[in-house]
Amino acid sequence: MTVTDNVQNQPQQLSRSPYLNQGTSTSSELRASLHLQGLSPAKVESLETQKKRALVQLRSKSTNLEKYVFLAWLRNTNVHLFYSLIGDQLEETLPLIYTPTVGTACQNYSSIYPFLAPPGQPDGLFLSINDLPNLKQIIQNYKPYPQDSGITPQIAVITDGSRILGLGDLGIDGMGIPVGKLQLYVAGAGIDPRRTIPITIDVGTNNEDKLNDEFYLGLKQKRVSDDKFFPFVDAVLETLTTVYPKMLIQFEDFSSEHAFQLLEKYQDRKFCFNDDIQGTGAVILAGFMNAIHVAGIPAKQHKILFYGSGSAAVGIAKQLVSYFVNDHGLSEDDAREMVWLVDSKGLVTLDRGDKLAEHKVYFARKDNHGTQFHDIAAVIEHVQPTVLLGLSSQSGAFSESVLRSMAKLNDRPIVFPLSNPASQAECTFEQAMVHTEGKVIFASGTAFPKYTDPKTGLISSPGQGNNMYIFPGLGLGGILAQPDHISDRLIYSAARACANALTPEERSQGLLYPVLPRIRQVSAEVAAAVVAESVAEGTARNKEAIAIVEKNNGEALLDFVSSNMWTTESADKDVTRLAAHL
Numbered sequence: 019m020t021v022t023d024n025v026q027n028q029p030q031q032l033s034r035s036p037y038l039n040q041g042t043s044t045s046s047e048l049r050a051s052l053h054l055q056g057l058s059p060a061k062v063e064s065l066e067t068q069k070k071r072a073l074v075q076l077r078s079k080s081t082n083l084e085k086y087v088f089l090a091w092l093r094n095t096n097v098h099l100f101y102s103l104i105g106d107q108l109e110e111t112l113p114l115i116y117t118p119t120v121g122t123a124c125q126n127y128s129s130i131y132p133f134l135a136p137p138g139q140p141d142g143l144f145l146s147i148n149d150l151p152n153l154k155q156i157i158q159n160y161k162p163y164p165q166d167s168g169i170t171p172q173i174a175v176i177t178d179g180s181r182i183l184g185l186g187d188l189g190i191d192g193m194g195i196p197v198g199k200l201q202l203y204v205a206g207a208g209i210d211p212r213r214t215i216p217i218t219i220d221v222g223t224n225n226e227d228k229l230n231d232e233f234y235l236g237l238k239q240k241r242v243s244d245d246k247f248f249p250f251v252d253a254v255l256e257t258l259t260t261v262y263p264k265m266l267i268q269f270e271d272f273s274s275e276h277a278f279q280l281l282e283k284y285q286d287r288k289f290c291f292n293d294d295i296q297g298t299g300a301v302i303l304a305g306f307m308n309a310i311h312v313a314g315i316p317a318k319q320h321k322i323l324f325y326g327s328g329s330a331a332v333g334i335a336k337q338l339v340s341y342f343v344n345d346h347g348l349s350e351d352d353a354r355e356m357v358w359l360v361d362s363k364g365l366v367t368l369d370r371g372d373k374l375a376e377h378k379v380y381f382a383r384k385d386n387h388g389t390q391f392h393d394i395a396a397v398i399e400h401v402q403p404t405v406l407l408g409l410s411s412q413s414g415a416f417s418e419s420v421l422r423s424m425a426k427l428n429d430r431p432i433v434f435p436l437s438n439p440a441s442q443a444e445c446t447f448e449q450a451m452v453h454t455e456g457k458v459i460f461a462s463g464t465a466f467p468k469y470t471d472p473k474t475g476l477i478s479s480p481g482q483g484n485n486m487y488i489f490p491g492l493g494l495g496g497i498l499a500q501p502d503h504i505s506d507r508l509i510y511s512a513a514r515a516c517a518n519a520l521t522p523e524e525r526s527q528g529l530l531y532p533v534l535p536r537i538r539q540v541s542a543e544v545a546a547a548v549v550a551e552s553v554a555e556g557t558a559r560n561k562e563a564i565a566i567v568e569k570n571n572g573e574a575l576l577d578f579v580s581s582n583m584w585t586t587e588s589a590d591k592d593v594t595r596l597a598a599h600l
């Protein structure tokens with residue numbers, strides 16, 4: 019059935035598609051053709067009025083979770099109004115649809131789930147291990163916008179909910195994360211919302227609270243063992259890429275061991291990347307490249323201490339090593355020597371006596387001469403770091419005394435509390451500013467408010483070193499270039515482009531990342547760099563992209579990328595196109 023047949027057979031269906039529904043701004047002509055008169059007040063409003071009303075409603079909610087539910091409902095009923103509002107109010111709404119509020123939403127997801135979307139409108143695709151025999155059918159069932167059946171999905175974000183932000187195992191309640199990430203793809207990089215699939219696989223949960231919660235909507239069983247887990251993930255990926263052969267898959271918030279194992283297994287075989295290892299690694303590398311300019315000491319003199327040693331920490335550390343090798347001519351061994359990892363047992367050393375997780379071994383220190391350092395103060399004294407990165411999910415770990423030590427050791431200490439959401443961050447921006455007397459070079463994983471110096475009245479803005487500056491552009495670049503896999507070179511080019519995306523004005527303000535309202539421009543630059551690198555390394559398969567890169571004209575490449583970005587105006591055109599057929 020074509021789009022037009024569908025509309026003619028059931029005209030009112032059109033208004034039920036959240037993609038095509040424009041609510042009170044639907045024109046009188048369209049209402050007449052679709053037999054919608056009388057089903058809403060006759061007044062036709064402008065989009066501006068709709069947005070104004072939505073904003074008043076949003077602001078009237080007393081908690082961020084209520085705001086999340088309101089925005090989810092809006093997204094699931096009126097895509098056009100939703101993304102238009104998000105685009106206008108990025109600074110206010112991103113912390114509601116994404117981190118930090120998405121963390122609260124995930125903690126409560128089973129409780130709020132029935133109130134996020136109208137009947138029949140999926141919030142994402144749920145695949146349980148019991149669905150193994152029917153995966154293909156179930157994947158094909160996912161049609162949030164059935165009137166536009168000609169549009170095929172291009173990007174899936176997939177989680178098993180086992181390590182949601184810094185909140186641990188939330189089982190299928192982790193669905194908020196793929197949903198949130200894909201909203202960033204749309205708002206931040208102009209991916210058509212119809213081309214996105216948020217996926218949560220249900221392989222059980224080890225979270226006792228969830229297992230004992232009568233409202234929990236996932237399987238009430240412990241997580242399956244690896245001999246069931248890996249074949250199931252395999253089956254999901256195989257089926258997904260059989261149904262949608264060009265699909266880019268983003269792995270998200272898998273527990274660290276599984277995240278590394280999955281990446282290693284699929285990195286060269288499937289069109290995929292891991293956002294927590296590679297996306298976070300790239301965004302921190304970008305911030306780091308800018309931070310060392312601000313700090314003013316030679317790159318090679320840095321000593322980088324990671325507090326926390328999970329997938330994101332090791333992902334970042336590996337990218338820093340590549341940076342020192344590629345850009346500063348260090349040997350791999352010398353670059354590795356610049357990194358110290360701390361985990362829950364203290365400094366990661368080879369002779370600590372416990373069995374180290376595989377991903378930590380590469381960075382385990384051999385130069386501790388038999389001494390073990392168990393707490394952060396002792397490690398700081400031993401290492402004398404210039405850079406302190408927090409990936410521990412331990413709120414308050416960067417205490418007043420830790421911050422004071424960093425400020426004593428360095429004129430401009432680089433401190434990045436990257437744990438997420440705000441409740442898990444190692445310190446706040448305010449604490450970092452106060453306890454280093456304003457010397458800190460700062461970026462956090464979650465959004466913190468600006469800081470006003472009580473004496474001078476000077477306002478400082480925190481950097482947000484969140485992977486949202488990388489994954490949307492990386493994904494867009496990937497689907498435009500169409501390589502068969504995402505190489506380390508592509509990730510590196512994304513980091514470099516993100517670092518270079520700062521404007522001279524942003525640089526003069528000492529910012530490490532571009533300001534949020536510029537996220538679409540940043541994503542376009544990241545995407546362009548990824549396309550160019552993919553052509554350079556010979557993996558790009560999209561002939562149009564190859565031809566444009568070969569012209570060697572940066573402007574033309576950026577235009578190509580921008581012209582492939584979805585906007586709410588494109589959604590307008592889709593409605594007009596359908597209306598013309600009526």
Ligand SMILES: O=C([O-])CC(=O)C(=O)O
Nearest residue numbers: 117183271294438484485
């Ligand atoms: O989602 C975010 O804000 C960053 C991220 O990937 C994580 O913390 O796992």
Ligand SMILES: [Mg+2]
Nearest residue numbers: 270271293294
């Ligand atoms: Mg993540």
